[in-house]
Amino acid sequence: MKAGTLWRRAAVFLLGLALLTGARAACAADNTPIKIGVIAEESALLGKSIIDGAKLAVADINAKGGVNGHQLELVVYNDHSSAADAVRAYQRAVQEDHVSAVVSTFISEVYLALEPWAARLKMPTITAAAASNLITKQVHDDYDKFKYVFEGWLPAPILAQAVCDSSKDLFVDMLHMKSAAMMSEDADWTTPLDAAQTVCLPKAGLQVVDHIRFNPDTTDFTPIFNKIEGAHPDVIITGIAHVGVQPTVQWHDQHVPIPMGGNSGQATNPEFWKTTNGAADGIITQTGAVPGVALTSRTIPVADEFIKATGKFPAFTGFTAYDDVRSLAEAMQRAGSTDPDKIVAEMEKTKMEGTLGTLAFYGRDDTYTHAMKYGKDFVLGTFMQWQDGKQVCIWPRDKCPNPMKFPDFVKTPEQHAAN
């Protein structure tokens, strides 16, 4: 064989090999899944629901063909509710695992630690439940830098407005209450919550007669209930999520005669009845969805999927995480890309039917930039009460006309008057 022929054949072989390798690489690129990171505490009730909700959403999206022909892949990181762990997980997710978006924690302090990293690494990131208004304030104040940050739940001042709106209907109009004591854990999300409630509760007809903030490490709530009782409020408005079981059980065991309503994050979890041995009876809390109530056409089918997959109805973070993943996936689909700026631009246009209402985000010029929109046309939230082991929806009244029920030791103003 001539040397020239040999070289020609070798060149053709190498060219063919290169083309084949390139083609395989291209095929591989086509099949490359789009990764979404989930950062939450696996052993916390609210954190577990975030992970479960995200998994369910990914499974549903993949079953329908994925996003732009790509399957979604979830990468889960346990942050142990620690800001340091969450930041490490975030860096790993973006820099090593090359995720295209992140759904994260229910704890405001942790999410606030991730916020500068989302800005620095230009990574679309959404929280399933963190409610501090500082999150959206940063986005509003320095949009170009922080525009990658979204809040997939209502910010604390809006949660406060929902508490006041529901209190007007439930406590003032129905139970003829006139005064309230606020009892909140000392955390980032309760500072704006309490500030807003201090203003809006009197407008709703409830004079605030006491305001107690306590360390989330508190285990003995006896002195707190004792002080509150001394102020003689008609209702205790709670702002708790880090704690839940202990104040509820001690309220029940000590027969504190004042109803508790407001926000009690852990009480949104269906396991709460079991972990409190039924002491939750009568507790009222704001939540996302309640068993059997169709806030949208998606609420009940998604809840049923949850029950099928995990054996139980999710905490509200399960619904928000499900909607968060869907909103990110739809934004990627519309953008036809995983480019962060394009995803953010499309996320801002989000208006989709979620599990809790119509999901949309406030715009650049709104006070709560990139937070979930609140209202009857968007997400209103619901209020539920634990009654005989069941979560019963009691507000908004047009969707939930169920009566409130309290344990025997609780005395409403009408019962006080009768005695």
Place this chain on the structure above:
Amino acid sequence: MLALQILVDGFAISALYGLGAVGFTLMFGVCGVLNLAHGGIMVIAALVGWWVAANYGVGPYGGALVGLLAGLAASFITYYAVIRPVQRSRAIPPVEEEIFILTSTLLWGIMLQVGLDYAFTDNPVTMQPLLPGVVRIAGIRVPQNEVLIAVLCWAVIGLLSLLVNRTRIGKQILAASINPRALTLLGFELSHVYLVVWTIYGVLAGLAGVLLASFLGASADNAGALTASAFTIVILGGLGSVPGSLIAAYIVGYAETLTAYLIAPTLRPIPALIILVIVIYIRPQGLLGRR
């Protein structure tokens, strides 16, 4: 009225602190083991008791009994899997044994906490009250369970006192705490005494864990704080002194309760730590410590 409320609440919480700390100090006084897995063992009792009661319908007393047995089992596992291998190791010089035991129990405590966190999540749980309902004492409303807990704690501490002072094995325990070598020379098996102490410790820690779970609730995250609380009380009372620990438990319990009622619930743990620093500065051996 407020003074009475403080008196009643402080008494109950102090009794529970005392019960939790007595086993801890007895263990150090007799066996020379500063068990930093103490909180983990208490939490095992609390969580297992709650889990069995919640899932198998055995009622609060059945759950409490199972929890107590779980505490006892955890105590034996700690002794046989963690302490004895260190005590029997020829590679560890006798002068370094204490520090190895301290490190081993610290690591074991972390393992227990992480394991419990995995198995039960870190959400607090509360056992059903052994005695539901409330009783009025001089006009103040007190949960009957709180009264029962205070009575039970003191009954068990009284029984422990009887066991140590009036029984043959109790006298062996006392002798082992004073001069273990002499006890060995008299023909007594020291490992047998140690096993009895670990049994007593397991019962005390298990009971304290179960009562804590029915009073304030417990979670895997509490393990470190419970160890620190027992450690504070024992250092304040004097390492190895049971009466010292009981006095310290009441000082800490009332300091916390007074602070929570009169200043702010958030500042509850602060005064006990200030007292501890002052005592260490003025009397390093603690209130009733021998050395």
